[in-house]
Each structure stands twice: as structure tokens, then as C-alpha cells.
Amino acid sequence: AWDRLQDDLRSINGQQYGAYKRLLGKYQHTSPTFTLSVDHVQGDAYASPSRVRAVIPWQETGLPDEYLQSDIRRIALCDFVTRVCASMIRAQHLDQNVSGGGGWSGPKGGAFNINSPGQEILPRTSAMIDGNDTIELRFTVSLPAAGRTVLGQQAYQILGVNLVELVKKSLLYPNLDQEQLQRHVQTAENQQSLRHQLAKHNLTAFIANGSVLPRASGASETPMDSATVVPFKSPEDLKVKLLRADGTKVSGMGVPRGVTLLTGGGFHGKSTLLEAIQLGVYNHVPGDGRELVVTDPTAVKIRAEDGRGVTSVDISPFISNLPGGKDTHHFTTDDASGSTSMAANIQEALEAGCKTLLIDEDSSATNLLVRDQRMQSLIRNEPITPLVAKARALYNDHGVSTLIVIGGLGDWLSVADLVIGLDSYVPRLLTTEAKSVVEKYPSNVQEAPDYGSLPNRSLQVDLRGLRAPYATRKHFIVLKPEAKSAVDDPSEAEAGIDLSSLDQIVEIGQARTIAKLLQGIAERTANGAVPVVSLIKSEADAIGIEHCLPTTLEHGDLVGVRRTEVVAALSRVRGLHVS
Ligand code: ADP
Ligand code: MG
Helix, strand or coil, X not given: CHHHHHHHHHHHCCCEHHHHHHHCEEEEECCCCEEEEEEECCCCCCCCCEEEEEEEEHHHHCCCHHHHCCHHHHHHHHHHHHHHHHHHHHHHHHHHHHHCCCCCCCCCCCCEECCCCCCEECCECCEEXXXXXXXXXXXXXXXXXXXXXXXXXXXXXXXXXXHHHHHHHHHCHHHCCHHHHHHHHHHHHHHHHHXXXXXXXXXXXXXXXXXXXXXXXXXXXXXXXXXXXXCCCCCHHHEEEEECCCCCEEEEEEEECCEEEEEEXXXXXXXXXXXXXXXXXXXXXXXXXXXXXXXXXXXXXXXXXXXXXXXXXXXXXXXXXXXXXXXXXXXXXXXXXXXXXXXHHHHHHHHCCCCEEEEEHHHCCHHHHCCCHHHHHHCCCCCECCHHHHXXXXXXXXXXXXXEECCCXXXXXXXXXXXXXXECCEEEECHHHHHHHHHHCCCCCCCCCCCCCCCCCEEECCCCCECCCEEEECCEEECCECCCCCCCCCCCCCCEEECCCXXXXXXXHHHHHHHHXXXXXXXXXXXXXXXXHHXXXXXXXXXXXXXXXXXXXXXXXXXXXXXXXXXXXXXXCCCCEEC
């Protein structure tokens, strides 16, 4: 029972820090009934923190059973309780800075923590439902120490008192803001349902009227202040009505499948619209402004990324006859150029199942997008066939749409099915005007009859001799050799996987999930290369954002991620082997 926790802590008080290991195991609390499971105890006060879970029977919470009815409801409920916990912990930390004491943060600060979410509602291991039986919260705790000895009293304040408080306030239905919870779940459900209607309406994206797309600043993901924002408004010709999950209708702009141009003058909101669309693969929290912006769940933002490593990607649809006879059907390099990296990014996205490419001229290699008439005449041995010549064939052959922001490359007008112009953040349909411009100023876009092949690699990830991969930030996974020398080698300091071109990774927890998956993939491929497709299948439980993560995943700081990002990360491991 709970007294045992107090007894155990009393008995190790003042002992060497290692005595905390005694806590490993389970303690039972009554009223409310829940189990404290101490899963990992840190070796010393400076090691990464201890891990604990509070597991409570579903019945005990009083939460309505309707929240168990679908994965999306479970995901949104768990996301919500995580937020309640995170904000309680934040508030207590702030409070404590004023008043001192209380045990919410230990002598070293930040004693108690839950992985804190951003603007997206995602599957998380911070809160998980097991079957229909239990719901659990997963925390980290820095167990308090005085020098190298156990502070039993303080530890009891954290685990015995504060944790109970958190469980009561975040998991017991009567204590929750029930209206807010309801809205959180319904918002997620609505977005998912809108997203699932896109295919039926032949759309790649939908942006509801009234949406707030711009963010507060380049460094913040919260919405721009409503006093300055121009709310989104669809042009009449592109207006569609979709049904929310709750049966109400919502109107907005539908972006049809095919080749679509977003154009307009500089600073008129093109990139802002594209960014909202690229994050429309996720569900957003109520109040975000983008909670009715939804996108084809397979859509991938493509960038140029010179310097990246590429392993055996077939980039032949775009590039052939490289100098030195380099094979572009199995293109491998340690240091790709702007155009070869962008071609590889496209092909890898297609390999992972992408059906919509999202591209911004701002972050592209111009020579992969176009080659104008003058350059065609001047340069005869150009190895690149630009995307402008392939976009139509890509759609015809493989059903892959292209949505591209274009400000300066008029050749694209020749291949667009649809041209949307932004004028002071307000979209207008410009297809007809664009057609007459094309007639008036003809260009010489030579469209390719076929796209060519999609990649289909077999890869082997060799992590032998490396420490387990781990994420140090949202866009970086460290792959360090096992520590061998005391002297840090600066050239090795940043060895790892650079994810900074993956604009659709929104939380460090996603990078952690990827790191964990890479470990599994390395084990699975230990005896030879395995097709990327089947690697993804074998990890299917842990990949994806539409189902709950498996409770067998340890740690409370993992967040759901799409297979696109997993394949993208896998592809960036340097020194992959191919069969
Ligand atoms: P572009 O890509 O066309 O050059 P951006 O999308 O970068 O333009 O937008 C330029 C600026 O306008 C940004 O600071 C952005 O926050 C702001 N902005 C974008 N959309 C809106 C809007 N609907 N209302 C108010 N400001 C906006
Ligand atoms: Mg821009």
C-alpha cells in the first residue's frame, strides 16, 4: 500500500543515492485507486531522470466510455490529459520560484516532468490507454539528493503527494474541464473526418473559410494576433462544402488533385498558405487557427538539401548522364548538390507512398524546377530534366499531385491545371488569365511523355559499434560511436542524422520515435538488406499518426510520426548498405 512508499523512503533516507533503486516496482494507492510503477531509477543525481507511471483503472476515472470508441478519440483524450498535466507542472514551477519549497522541483530544479505537447494533437506515450482497462500517465522524476545521499522526505513529497495531486486533477473526470475536453476530442475528430473526405472530393487539401494561417512570429507556432490577421477566404470558384464529424457543414477552398500553382507577389502570403497546408496532415488544437485546414495524409514538403548523403536512390527521372558516367539509377553520394538532393527527396517521398508533393520555390533548387529556353539553347549536355517537364507525367503515371509556390518561374504556367493567386493574403483563381499569358508569351517547356520509375530500395542499417541513436533536438538524431576516448573529437561531435529539411517534424518526441525505430530496423536488417517497404510494414504498430502507439513502447516522451519521416530519416543515415 501507499504507506510502504513512505516506509521505503524513510528507510533509505540519508543513504547513498543508489539506495533509490529500492523503489523499483509497484506501489498501490487507494482513493483514488491507482498503481505507481517505478520503472527506472537513475544511478545518480546527474544521470537522466527516473521514469515512473501512474496507472489507473478506467472505471475509477469516471471518464465517459464514448472516449474509448475510436483511436482518434483515445489519442485526443490522452493528448488532452497530457496538456493538463504539463500545464499544472509548469504552473507549479512558476509558483515555486515565488514561494519556494513544495517539492515540485528538486534541489537541482525540474524534478517532475511530463513530455509537453505543441500545437498538434498526436499519439503520445506520455498518456496511454491499455485496452479498455486502464489509462496511465508517464513522468520523469529527478529524485532529490543532498550531495550524494537520498532525501527521503522530499522524494515522498514528489511521489507520495504531488503525483497523487496530478493524478486527481488530470485523470478524474469530475476534476477536469469537461467542456474543454469535449471540444478537444471533437476538434480532432472533425479534422480527421474532413481529411478522410478529401479523396472522395478529388482534393489534396482543404482550407476552411475563417482559418487563421499566419503564426505569431517566425519563432512561434501560436496564431497571429487577431487584430492584424486577414482570415482565410476561398474564391467562389474553388469553394467546397465538407461535413464535420458532428454533422455540421463547413465551407472553404478545395485544392483539386493535379498540378496546382500558388502564385502572387512577394510577401502576399504564399509561403504561409503552403506551410499551413504542409501541417494539415496533423490535427491541431482548438484555437490554433488551422484546425480546419486538412491535407492529403501522404503529402510531403520537398526541399533542396545540398550536402546530404544519398544511398542508392533512383533519380533517373530527373537526372541522367552525370559527368564521369555516375549511375543515376542507384545514385549514391556523401555530398549531394541542390538539384540531386531535391531529386532524391522527391523519389524517397514517392517510395514512402507520397501522393502529393508540396514545394516552395523559395527552398528549391531552381535548376530542378525549370530550364528556360535560353538555357536549353546554350547548354546542350544538361543532365537534368526539370520537374516542370515531369509534373504532368507524374500525375498521369502515378497519380501524384504537385502543389507548388511559384513567384518568378513563369514556365510553370504552361503545365498548371489550376493557378491560385494570392493578393494581400486573399486567394483568387487565376487559371484563365494564366492561359492567356501563356498564349501571349509562349515558352518552350518540353514535357516528358513518361515519369519513369519509382524507387524501390533494399537497405541495411548498420549501427554496430554505435551507441543507440537518440534525438538531441527536433531535427537531429545523434549516432555516436561507443565512447572510447576521453578526448572529444570535434569532427565526430555532430555525427548523426540531420532532419532539418523535414518541415513536417513538429516535435522532438517524433525524432525520439524515429531514433527508436532505427534501432529496431538495424536489428531487423542485421543479416542483410531488406526492402524499405517491408521494413516499414514490420514496424507498422509504432509508425503512423492515426492509431495509438503500442503500450509496449517504453518511455513517456515518444510521439507519433508518419512513415514518410521515418523513411526520410532512414535515408539520411550515412553509410547505409544496399543489397
Ligand atoms: P510570400 O511567401 O508570399 O512572400 P509569406 O507567406 O512569407 O509571403 O507572408 C509574408 C508575411 O505576411 C509574413 O510575415 C506572414 O506572417 C504575413 N501573413 C501571411 N498571411 C497573412 C494573413 N492572412 N494575415 C496577416 N498577415 C499574414
Ligand atoms: Mg515565400
